[in-house]
Amino acid sequence: MLTEEDKDALFDAICEGDRETxxxxxxxxxxxxxxxxxxxxxxxxxxxxxxxxxxxxGEIFVPEMLVAARAMQGGIDIIEPILAATDHEPLxxxxxGSVKGxxxxxxxxxxxxxxxxxxxxxEDLGVDVTNETFAAACDRGNAVVCLSALLTTTxxxxxxxxxxxxxxxxxxxxxxxxxxxxxxxxxxIGADAFGEDAPGAVRAxxxxxxxxx
Amino acid sequence: MPAPDLSRDGPRRLLATxxxxxxxxxxxxxxxxxxxxxxxxxxxxxxAAADWLxxxxxxxxxxxxxxxxxxxxxxxxTGSGVEIAGTVAIGDATIAADVAAGGQxxxxxxxxxxxxxxxxxxxxxxxxxxxxxxxxxxxxLFALARAADRAERARTPGGRLRRIPVRTHGPCGEKDLWxxxxxxxxxxxFGAANPGVGLTDSGFFAPLHSLxxxxxxxxxxxxxxxx
Numbered sequence: 001m002l003t004e005e006d007k008d009a010l011f012d013a014i015c016e017g018d019r020e021t022x023x024x025x026x027x028x029x030x031x032x033x034x035x036x037x038x039x040x041x042x043x044x045x046x047x048x049x050x051x052x053x054x055x056x057x058g059e060i061f062v063p064e065m066l067v068a069a070r071a072m073q074g075g076i077d078i079i080e081p082i083l084a085a086t087d088h089e090p091l092x093x094x095x096x097g098s099v100k101g102x103x104x105x106x107x108x109x110x111x112x113x114x115x116x117x118x119x120x121x122x123e124d125l126g127v128d129v130t131n132e133t134f135a136a137a138c139d140r141g142n143a144v145v146c147l148s149a150l151l152t153t154t155x156x157x158x159x160x161x162x163x164x165x166x167x168x169x170x171x172x173x174x175x176x177x178x179x180x181x182x183x184x185x186x187x188x189i190g191a192d193a194f195g196e197d198a199p200g201a202v203r204a205x206x207x208x209x210x211x212x213x
Numbered sequence: 214m215p216a217p218d219l220s221r222d223g224p225r226r227l228l229a230t231x232x233x234x235x236x237x238x239x240x241x242x243x244x245x246x247x248x249x250x251x252x253x254x255x256x257x258x259x260x261a262a263a264d265w266l267x268x269x270x271x272x273x274x275x276x277x278x279x280x281x282x283x284x285x286x287x288x289x290x291t292g293s294g295v296e297i298a299g300t301v302a303i304g305d306a307t308i309a310a311d312v313a314a315g316g317q318x319x320x321x322x323x324x325x326x327x328x329x330x331x332x333x334x335x336x337x338x339x340x341x342x343x344x345x346x347x348x349x350x351x352x353x354l355f356a357l358a359r360a361a362d363r364a365e366r367a368r369t370p371g372g373r374l375r376r377i378p379v380r381t382h383g384p385c386g387e388k389d390l391w392x393x394x395x396x397x398x399x400x401x402x403f404g405a406a407n408p409g410v411g412l413t414d415s416g417f418f419a420p421l422h423s424l425x426x427x428x429x430x431x432x433x434x435x436x437x438x439x440x
Contacts, residue, residue, distance in 0.1 A: 017258055061247030064254075066341040067261045101415035105329055106347055109340045127329070153393065153415040 001032045007043045010075075014047035017067030019074040026075040036079045037088050040119060048072050048117035049213075052199025062110065065198070069113040076116065090121035092209055095137035096146035097125030099161060102154035107178055110198035111146060118202045131164035138170040144205050145170075147191075149178040159189045173208035177201050224406035227281040227361050231274040231325075231353070238352035239266060245348075269346035272335050273353055278326035280408045281361035286427075288318045297427075300398045303377070308429060311375065316431035319365065320399055323358045324410050324423035325350055350422045358424060369430050377427035391416075399425060 002010070006025055013021035029039050051068040054060045094115055098108050105127050115122045123142060125133055134145050145165065149155045158176055165174065176186050177195040186194035193208040195201030206213055242248055243266070252259045288295050290312050294304040297318065312318065329347070336342045366374050379391050379399065393416040400412055410423045418424065 017261060020257075061250055062344070063247050063251045063262060063265075064258065066265075066344060067251065067258055070261065070341050101413060101417075103329070103413065103417040103419065103421055105333075106344060109344060113340050151415060151417075152390070 001034055002029050002039070007039070010039075010043050011047045011050075014044060014068055014071050014075070015050055017064065017071045019071040022071045023074045023078065026078045030078055030082065036082055037086075040076075040079055040083075044072060044075055045117065045119050048114070049199075049202075051117075052114055052202060056197055056199050065110075066113070069117055072117045091119040091211065092143045092205070093121045093123070093141050094144040094146060094205060095123040095125055095134070095140075095142040096148065097129035097134065097137075098127040098148045098150070099154055099157035100128055100130055101157055102149050102151060103127050104148075104150040107150065107198070108146075108148040111148070111177065111195070111201040114198045114202050115146075115205065118206075120202075120205065131161050134161050135165055135168050135170055138165065138168075138172045142172055144173045144175055144208055146195075146201065146205065147174065147176045147178075149176075149180060152180055155180050155185070158191070162190055173205075175201065175204045175208050177204070223284070224403070225283045225364070226406075226408075227283075227357070227364055229279045229281075229357055229360060231277040231279060234277070234279055234353040234356045235270050235273060235349070237356040238349055239270060241352050241356075242266065242349055248348075265342055265345040266349065268336070268342055269349045272332055272342075272346050273325070273350055276325075276327040276331055276335060277350075277353070279324070279353070279357050280326065281321055281323040281357055282403065282406050282408055283319050283321040283361060283365065283428075284403055284406060286318045286320055286402060288312055297399070298402045301395050308375075308377065311429050311431055314431055316375075316429045318427060318429050320402060321358070321361050321365075321426050321428060322400070322403055322407065322410055322423070323354060323361060323426070324408055324418075324420060325354055325357070326409065326420060327422065328420040354422050354424060358426065362428060365428055365430060369432055372430050372432050375429045377429060379425045379427060396425065399427075 002025065010022060010025045030036060051065055055065045096108055096112060098104060112122050112124055123137060125137055147158050147161055149158055162174055173192040175193045175195060176191045181194060183194045193204035195204035203213055243252060248262060251262045286297050288297050290309040293306050294302060295309050295312050296302050332346050333343050336346060362374060379396060393412060393414060397412050400407065411419045413419060
């Protein structure tokens, strides 16, 4: 079992991008019969949340956030197969894609990494995603549809997605983000929440689902 | 960089190897604030950055088929600007003045020749690594574009080169963005010389690591600023 010191060390290792220590400690926890779901929730996810806060505050840049996410993933790779064999449910199922006509994936991919680090199960729909594909993803149990658009020319497509989902009776929440997106735009088009950056997208998804941050 | 094709008639192609481009691109990436900050922290963070850049470089090397193609463009001065190839208007009086003074307008299409999906698959669908690859590929693309501009300057020693960016997308409110329809018209001017670059209706080049620029070169005067 992990001591409180071990759990603090795990938190720090994620924040510092120390993948080797994360793997060692999670392996120790697994071998000691630790509640891995609780470890994920109480030590690891808060660490990634801290990393996200540092990024949003401008104290670290994207590459350092990636190093932390990589360290986190080292632990998740050990935990996930074990939790999958139990009744453990992810925080929620979320799908994400760049809207039709938008071929950029950088922002979308950062959000995916942060959502996974926050305990969500994420379905990556890719880029240039049609309205029908988003709707079909709702039918697969995704509670949130995350839309990414980078350009002025593709931003209007978000309205089409929202209208299409409504017309098909989909009840999934819609969270939007991207370089050209603002809270005001999200409010105007009826999105459920807006994420100003990758960590902000995680907070937005939680808001949309009524989960605490 | 390889010797350019300095033929005066028709399309001019500049080929480069990925290795040549990465020799320029990697140091530039390492100097970017976001990567420099990580590298400066030393230890495992710096090692992670180096490992990612090594692997991203291997991806670019494996997939890239870099090429820059430049074509001369027929242009005439209009009242307040110029008309290119009979179809594309640019409302810039200074460009009109340069053309009237004997300036030659060319279009340069630059591509690494591979798309994001191919890179993502090559990198084992590792999101973090793919992000670093995207940054590195972008720097490699601009390295090739700068090499193409140097080749153009070499054709007119002592000439002044002016770059006219053709940007199809940017943040909301950003000015000087080109309508994708106009860009499509410019691409059409390349004809069979186009190295396989298309444009989506929304203004994305496909493959993504591609760019199109216009250059105006005229004899005499100070050299254009290096990027």
